[in-house]
Structures are given as C-alpha cells and as structure tokens.
Amino acid sequence: MAGTYKLVEIVGTSSESISHAIENAIADAARTLRNLHWFEVVEQRGTIRNGHVLEYQVKLRVGFKLERPAEG
Amino acid sequence: MAGTYKLVEIVGTSSESISHAIENAIADAARTLRNLHWFEVVEQRGTIRNGHVLEYQVKLRVGFKLERPAEG
Amino acid sequence: MAGTYKLVEIVGTSSESISHAIENAIADAARTLRNLHWFEVVEQRGTIRNGHVLEYQVKLRVGFKLERPAEG
Amino acid sequence: MAGTYKLVEIVGTSSESISHAIENAIADAARTLRNLHWFEVVEQRGTIRNGHVLEYQVKLRVGFKLERPAEG
Amino acid sequence: MAGTYKLVEIVGTSSESISHAIENAIADAARTLRNLHWFEVVEQRGTIRNGHVLEYQVKLRVGFKLERPAEG
Amino acid sequence: MAGTYKLVEIVGTSSESISHAIENAIADAARTLRNLHWFEVVEQRGTIRNGHVLEYQVKLRVGFKLERPAEG
Amino acid sequence: MAGTYKLVEIVGTSSESISHAIENAIADAARTLRNLHWFEVVEQRGTIRNGHVLEYQVKLRVGFKLERPAEG
Amino acid sequence: MAGTYKLVEIVGTSSESISHAIENAIADAARTLRNLHWFEVVEQRGTIRNGHVLEYQVKLRVGFKLERPAEG
Amino acid sequence: MAGTYKLVEIVGTSSESISHAIENAIADAARTLRNLHWFEVVEQRGTIRNGHVLEYQVKLRVGFKLERPAEG
Amino acid sequence: MAGTYKLVEIVGTSSESISHAIENAIADAARTLRNLHWFEVVEQRGTIRNGHVLEYQVKLRVGFKLERPAEG
Amino acid sequence: MAGTYKLVEIVGTSSESISHAIENAIADAARTLRNLHWFEVVEQRGTIRNGHVLEYQVKLRVGFKLERPAEG
Amino acid sequence: MAGTYKLVEIVGTSSESISHAIENAIADAARTLRNLHWFEVVEQRGTIRNGHVLEYQVKLRVGFKLERPAEG
Numbered sequence A, B, C, D, E, F, G, H, I, J, K, L: 001m002a003g004t005y006k007l008v009e010i011v012g013t014s015s016e017s018i019s020h021a022i023e024n025a026i027a028d029a030a031r032t033l034r035n036l037h038w039f040e041v042v043e044q045r046g047t048i049r050n051g052h053v054l055e056y057q058v059k060l061r062v063g064f065k066l067e068r069p070a071e072g
Helices: A018-029 B018-029 C018-029 D018-029 E018-029 F018-029 G018-029 H018-029 I018-029 J018-029 K018-029 L018-029
Strands: A005-014 A036-049 A052-065 B005-014 B036-049 B052-065 C005-014 C036-049 C052-065 D005-014 D036-049 D052-065 E005-014 E036-049 E052-065 F005-014 F036-049 F052-065 G005-014 G036-049 G052-065 H005-014 H036-049 H052-065 I005-014 I036-049 I052-065 J005-014 J036-049 J052-065 K005-014 K036-049 K052-065 L005-014 L036-049 L052-065
Touching: A005 A018, A005 A036, A018 A036, A018 A052, A018 C052, A052 B018, B005 B018, B005 B036, B018 B036, B018 B052, B052 C018, C005 C018, C005 C036, C018 C036, C018 C052, D005 D018, D005 D036, D018 D036, D018 D052, D018 I052, D052 F018, E005 E018, E005 E036, E018 E036, E018 E052, E018 H052, E052 J018, F005 F018, F005 F036, F018 F036, F018 F052, F052 I018, G005 G018, G005 G036, G018 G036, G018 G052, G018 L052, G052 K018, H005 H018, H005 H036, H018 H036, H018 H052, H018 J052, I005 I018, I005 I036, I018 I036, I018 I052, J005 J018, J005 J036, J018 J036, J018 J052, K005 K018, K005 K036, K018 K036, K018 K052, K052 L018, L005 L018, L005 L036, L018 L036, L018 L052
Parallel strands: none
Antiparallel strands: A005 A052, A005 F005, A005 G005, A036 A052, A036 B036, A036 C036, B005 B052, B005 D005, B005 E005, B036 B052, B036 C036, C005 C052, C005 H005, C005 K005, C036 C052, D005 D052, D005 E005, D036 D052, D036 F036, D036 I036, E005 E052, E036 E052, E036 H036, E036 J036, F005 F052, F005 G005, F036 F052, F036 I036, G005 G052, G036 G052, G036 K036, G036 L036, H005 H052, H005 K005, H036 H052, H036 J036, I005 I052, I005 J005, I005 L005, I036 I052, J005 J052, J005 L005, J036 J052, K005 K052, K036 K052, K036 L036, L005 L052, L036 L052
C-alpha cells in the first residue's frame, strides 16, 4: 500500500444492528471522500428506549489514500 | 441530559449473535431498572463447542437516570 | 476449568458480517486444534470497496485445554 | 481502610464546570449511599450548542464502605 | 452460562496478602449478593508503614446471575 | 442522533484554566465547523514557567453531524 | 503555543525504515496542510514478503495551528 | 539475550493461590516447550462458589528462545 | 527542545479545585527541581466527606531539563 | 492527605512469591526514602528455569510526602 | 485477504537498531512459518551497558495465512 | 536479577533518528546514574518544521539497581 494515507473518525448509526451502523457510516463518508480503503472499529455504544435498543452507534476510523496533486 | 446518571455493568448471552446478546442483556436489566438510557460495549467473548460458537457473551455498561426522592 | 489452557490469536474474515468472520475463524482453527473452549474478541476492522464493506476482519484469541501426554 | 468497599459508577452533569459536575454527581449519590469515601474520574465529555459548552458530563467511580449487617 | 449477569466492583483489604484481600472481598460481597460466579482482578495497591506493607487493597469485579422475578 | 457524525481532534489552550482551554478550542473549531454536537476530553497537559502553570493544553475530540448534500 | 491546534491522523509508508515512513507521511501531509507543528507516533506495523519487511507503515497524529479567518 | 524469542499465552489454574496458578501453568507449558525463559502476567481472574474462591485463573505470556535448525 | 529531559510523578492536593491541585503540585515540585518545563495529567481522584469533595488529588508527570555538569 | 506527594517506580524481586517481591521492594526503597505512604502494582513478571519460577519481579509505584524545607 | 490468519508473538534482538531487531525476528520466524504476511510492533525495549544500548529488543506480532489441509 | 531496581523516566532528543534520541537519552542519564540496566520505550513524538522532522523525542523508562548502603 505504497503512498500516504489519512484516517478520519466517524460515528455511524442504525436502529437495526452494529453491521448496519458500520455500513451506514461508510456509505455516508464515501459521499465526500474518495478511495476509502479500510476501517477500524473504535467504540460501540447505543441508546435504549423501553428496554430495547433504540439505536446502535459505532465509532470507526476509515482510511483512504492521499492523492498527490497533479504535477506539471 | 441534566441530572445524575448511574451505570451498571452487565453481561448478556445469546446462542445466535452479538446483537441478540446485547438485546437480551438490556431486556433483563430493564426488569429491575427504570429509565435505561444508553449502553457502552465493554467486552465481547464467548464459548465454543465442536468448532462452533456455543454462546456469545457481551459485557455492557448501561446508564440510567438517578431519580430524586420525592421532596415534601 | 482445572488444568492449563493455551490461547492462540487468529483473524477470521467474511464478506457478510462480524459474526460470520468469528464463525469462520473458529471453524478454521478447529481443523488443527482440539478442544477449543472459549474466544475473546480483540479487534474488529475491515476493507472497503466502492463505499461498501468488502470484508470484515475480526481478531480473536481462542483458548483450548493443553492435553497432558499419556503417562505410563 | 480495613473492611470491604464497593464502587459505583456515576455521571454528573453541570452547565458551569467540570468541578461542578463532580460535586453534583457526589451530592446526588450521597442521597442513597452512606459513607461515600473517595472518587476516581473515569471520563470527561460534554455537549455543545452554538459553539459553546452546553453541559459538562463527568464519569466517576465513587467508593464507600460495605456495612456489615448487625450480628446478633 | 445462559442468562444475564451483573458485575459489581469491590475493594478487599488484608494485612496479610493479596490472596487474603481477594478472599475477604468475596466473603463480604457474598453476605448480600447471591450466586457469585466469577471475579476479575482490576487493580492492586496498598498502604505502607515503617517500610512494610500495612494493608493490601485489591479491586475486583465480581459477577453473579440476575435472577428473574418469579413469573405467575 | 440518527445520521452519520464526524469527529475531529483539536487542542485548546488557556493561561487560566482547563475549562477555558476547552471553551477556547470549541469556539475556534466552531468558526469553520457547523453543528458541533459533543466533545470528549482526550488528554490534559500544559507548560510551566517559574514554578507556575503558563498554559493549559487540552486535547479534545469534537463531533458534528455530516450534512448530506442537497438531493435533487 | 497559544491558539487552537488541530490533529490529523495519517499513515506513512516506506520500504526502507520506520524513520523514512515518518518522513514520507509528514512530507505528504505538508502538501495540503500549512504550519505542521508536531507529530505523535500511534502505531507501527508493516507487510512481509519472502521473510523480509516489504513495507513499514507508521500511523501518526500530526498537529498544526488553526488559522483564524482574517477579521475585518 | 541475543537471538529470537517466541511468546505463547497460557492460563494456569489453582484452587490454592495466584502463585500456584502461575507455577502450574509454567510446569505444564514446560512439558512441550524447551528453554522457557521468562513470563509476564496478563490477567488474573477466577471462579467463586459459596462465597469462596473456587479456582484462581492467571493468564501469562511465557517466552522461550527459538532454536535454529541444525545447519549442515 | 534539544537536550535530555527527566519526568517525575507527583500528586498535588487541594480542597478547592482540580486546577488548584495542579498549581500546588507544581509549586511544591519547583522548590527542589529547577527548570520545570511541562506537565501531563495522569489521574484525577479525591476524597469525600458528608457528600462533598473534601480534597482533589491530581497525579501529574512534570518534565524538566537535565543540566549537564559543568565541564572543565 | 493534604500536601504534595511524589511517586517513584521500583522493581522488587523474590524467588518465593509476588508478595515477597513487593515487601522486598518497599523495604529497599525505605532505606533512602522517608515517609513511604502507599504503593500501586504496575506489572508482574519473572524468570523461569527448568520449568519453575526462578524469580518473581514486581514493578511498583510507591508514593511519599514531599517534605517542605524548614522555613526560617 | 480472504481466509483465516494466525498471529504469533516474537521478540527480535539486535545490537544495531530497532529496524534490525524487526528484520532479525521476521527472518528467524520465516524459518519455520510459511506465508508470513504482516507484523505489528507491540513493545520496544533493550539492555544498557556502560551508558550505551547493548541490545534492542522488539516484540512483534506476525500474521500468516492458515493453510487448509489438502482435501481429498 | 536479584535485588531491587529503580526506574526513571527520561526524554531524549535528536534531529537524526529515533535511535539517536534513545542513545542520547541513555548517555545523558548515565552521567548521574550508575548501573543503568535496561530501558523501555514509552512514547515517540517530535517537532516538524517546513514539512520535515525537526527533532525526534523519545520517552523512555530506564532501570538501574539500587545500591545498598555499605553495612558496617
């Protein structure tokens, strides 16, 4: 993976599952960041209502390649 | 979230998935604790039998609001 | 759980979910290690392609009982 | 400090400062727990509104002595 | 270990040894909590007087099964 | 808190107090980031001159909601 | 270091050494970020081929001063 | 300690004390691993029955020298 | 900051606030150590009496430059 | 515990037990440091010979009160 | 990286540099393990003699693919 | 390594490399401390100027044997 990479930290949410929260976070990050390459799960938490999980919240770091400005 | 909150640490179990273990833990905690508000995943482990997951065990901290005793 | 146990660290992968990655890792470890007893999740990460999770990667420690050599 | 002690985890809040959040948490815990003895700061966070701190949230562990049931 | 478990954090003390501090903490916790199941050592510290250990202090988490209220 | 959130890491400084360092960091971050939502304290340090604190430095993570590009 | 600072997380790579990976990461970050001030090493890893290090990968946090928008 | 070393992670058990659990783990590991050199305590836990410690469980990493295959 | 630095770990106390505890620790350390340069907060705890903070205790690492012995 | 405290980090050794290693470290530290007050266990490790523990090594932080120079 | 991977923990040594210690560890591990894929640096330490580094010691985790036994 | 050991925490600096920063720290510590025995790397950071590393800063713990005062 030659080159330099940047990581940004995001939190995805889902009322369904941890996996959906991860997928949602990555899909939203991909709207503005190109070349997303890998992710690392940092923290898992959520909110509760009436004795059930209302929302899963997963904190991720996602990495992508820094593009070099066109030279010339 | 004005007020004071208490956290208790619980371990939920499920033979199906991590998400079910979380749901089970919260549902059981809600039998005796009112106003559960949020949870934080602390640890994920489990038992194995015959090369398959027998049981998922998820340690959580769940937070709820301390109710003030009625004044007067 | 009298006796002595050994832990080995493995990484399971799946394109479907974290739970499948755990199941895959344990199934593959069970091909060569007898008596797998428990697992602990150490790290969760994965790869991304086109704004979606390409592969979940879950690092586990799995524990099994050290068998004593037959005496006599 | 002979004897056995118990710790409970609480989160105090204040719109003014970290110190007020600690004081509030301890005062509220003291309504139901006798003999609070010491505290340990576990986490400091808060909410933001309009570019200012709306609320400080401090997670504490507070320790108190387990009273033995009267014997006889 | 099907079911849901709760953990409480306690500190045991002993002038003799770390093991005695653990035993003391568990014995005291067992006065009010039924079905204690396992413990995890969190921290070991102590006090000193005249160049000798005056008291060992061991912080533990002890886990026990949440009993479901009788149904019916 | 449905939606996806981003966290950025900043260090605020103040010659007065930890709380001022937090307030300064958040006020400066709010100049360029809209919708700041919460913060987490990561590290507290500072510089010393002549036996007194010259400057408090507080490292924070601040979270804000990712706005979706207008659709249509 | 009065003012407010931002940190970004980057991963630098080099086939030669850890120090080259750090230098490469900082040089690439400096293409788009002005006033880089300090770095903190977060993680060191790499890839292996044929029993030799193929590539060193060093994760860094780099800090730089937030410039205030010109006033007036 | 020139040369290359390997560490393996084991859990020793004892109904008597933490020290016995460590000794048991090392004695069992020594049945199959030559040249055990040092150990590091990673985790201490155990099981409880009737308000007493039933079994101490100590997780260790033990290091030993990798022997080079005879050359020639 | 060319040269070599030493860090010492101290605990400051104050009945007023965390900031006062930090200031007190640094002022006392400065009585015997010259050239104190920076500090890092390691731990915050305190004692409680009658439901109020009796004393804040802040553990710090403070760094100072090692002076080279006069040569010649 | 009004006043300012200093901590020093030491490693005690014993061929007998962890507790002896702690006691030895504190007794040796007390030869040169007055007013030792408390200790915190940081790390436990040791050396192995012939499948048995040769030496327990316990890393501690020990705290003592900084004495103010006589004034006047 | 579809498939299942195993990690082993090794310590490499070198009198020259950290990089040489990493290279030595990997070269020695590659004598008995096929398909080494990546490494993670866990700990860096060393021994000192006469005020100079005598030996660098680097603890690594190295990962390699578990080969499936030939089927059929 | 029978006996009791003390650790001190130091930060070495170098404009050249991490290894030089370690060597510089140990050489400077050896001016006032006899019998330096081992070191542990705690933290690696540095300063940046003009997109290049200006100075590497490595925090170490160095251990040395406490000498017993001559008896008699």
